[in-house]
Amino acid sequence: MTETWVVIGLVGAATVTLKSVGPVLLGGRPLPTHIAGVVSLLAPALLAALVVTQVVGGDEEIVLDARLVGLAAAIVALLLRAPLLLVVIVAAVATAAVRLLV
Amino acid sequence: MSRTRYRDGARAIVPIALAAAAFAASFGVLARAAGIEPVAATVMSATTFAGSAQFAAASILGTGGGVAAAVLAAALLNARYAPISVSVASLFEGSPLRRLVESQLIVDESWALSRRPDGRFDRHLLIGAGVVLYVCWVGGTAVGAIGGEALGDPASLGLDAAFPALFLALLVPQVRSRRALAAALAGGAIALVLLPFTPAGVPIIAASAACLIGWSRP
Numbered sequence: 001m002t003e004t005w006v007v008i009g010l011v012g013a014a015t016v017t018l019k020s021v022g023p024v025l026l027g028g029r030p031l032p033t034h035i036a037g038v039v040s041l042l043a044p045a046l047l048a049a050l051v052v053t054q055v056v057g058g059d060e061e062i063v064l065d066a067r068l069v070g071l072a073a074a075i076v077a078l079l080l081r082a083p084l085l086l087v088v089i090v091a092a093v094a095t096a097a098v099r100l101l102v
Numbered sequence: 103m104s105r106t107r108y109r110d111g112a113r114a115i116v117p118i119a120l121a122a123a124a125f126a127a128s129f130g131v132l133a134r135a136a137g138i139e140p141v142a143a144t145v146m147s148a149t150t151f152a153g154s155a156q157f158a159a160a161s162i163l164g165t166g167g168g169v170a171a172a173v174l175a176a177a178l179l180n181a182r183y184a185p186i187s188v189s190v191a192s193l194f195e196g197s198p199l200r201r202l203v204e205s206q207l208i209v210d211e212s213w214a215l216s217r218r219p220d221g222r223f224d225r226h227l228l229i230g231a232g233v234v235l236y237v238c239w240v241g242g243t244a245v246g247a248i249g250g251e252a253l254g255d256p257a258s259l260g261l262d263a264a265f266p267a268l269f270l271a272l273l274v275p276q277v278r279s280r281r282a283l284a285a286a287l288a289g290g291a292i293a294l295v296l297l298p299f300t301p302a303g304v305p306i307i308a309a310s311a312a313c314l315i316g317w318s319r320p
Contacts, residue, residue, distance in 0.1 A: 044276045047270075
């Protein structure tokens with residue numbers, strides 16, 4: 001159990017530090033424009049990477065499984081302009097259904 | 103540009119916060135399966151407040167990967183918060199302690215939601231959304247950890263597939279320009295290529311390099 005608390009303490013400290021880098025060191029000052037251009041593209045780049053790692057990510061391998069069906073269902077829901085919660089539910093239900101049937 | 107309030111952010115994030123509560127509950131369940139007590143899991147959600155890092159740390163501990171591997175994986179997964187926090191640094195004012203505390207409300211979802219179409223960020227949306235997400239995240243973890251087995255297997259519920267669907271739904275409104283599309287495609291490609299060869303977290307951090315497409319352009 002001690003091991004668990006050491007991990008919780010260290011991960012918490014690291015996360016608090018990382019999240020406060022900008023606000024504590026740079027608070028109140030705007031970013032230079034050439035950096036702002038770079039930063040504005042962080043969201044699309046990181047979100048796309050998160051989609052990829054969450055949908056086919058395994059333990060240092062690419063795993064193709066029922067999550068792909070869930071993502072496909074989510075894409076259909078997005079094309080139909082479904083609200084966010086519905087998109088998420090559709091993905092979970094489609095994946096759960098495939099796992100139940102296959 | 104219309105004025106926003108904290109409650110605008112709180113209201114806008116509700117659909118995502120509900121999903122976050124479900125994920126937090128699944129974290130509580132998985133943490134317990136990995137030998138992490140309900141109190142410890144809830145404390146971790148309250149102090150770390152970053153889903154993917156928590157899942158990574160718990161799974162590594164559960165499979166006997168050791169303290170160092172668990173901490174490193176979680177820190178790598180959260181390294182993106184350094185540039186992310188820099189991107190919204192100007193939204194935080196007051197004493198360093200206040201900025202430190204408020205900055206903990208920065209998570210992928212509150213950050214993505216607070217980005218305006220013109221590329222700037224909105225403090226009220228970020229803080230309002232962050233508070234709701236935080237409450238749902240910590241509360242959901244406690245419920246999942248205590249409720250335990252009654253929830254069933256998160257994978258059989260398809261909860262793991264809800265994650266990519268969530269990030270995709272957040273990505274779509276971000277892709278409003280050709281450069282944004284290029285950054286998204288490059289970021290996804292970098293992550294996919296590195297996925298089989300690098301520890302969890304590295305593909306996501308490396309993908310952030312795709313934002314250099316935006317360097318010194320008007």
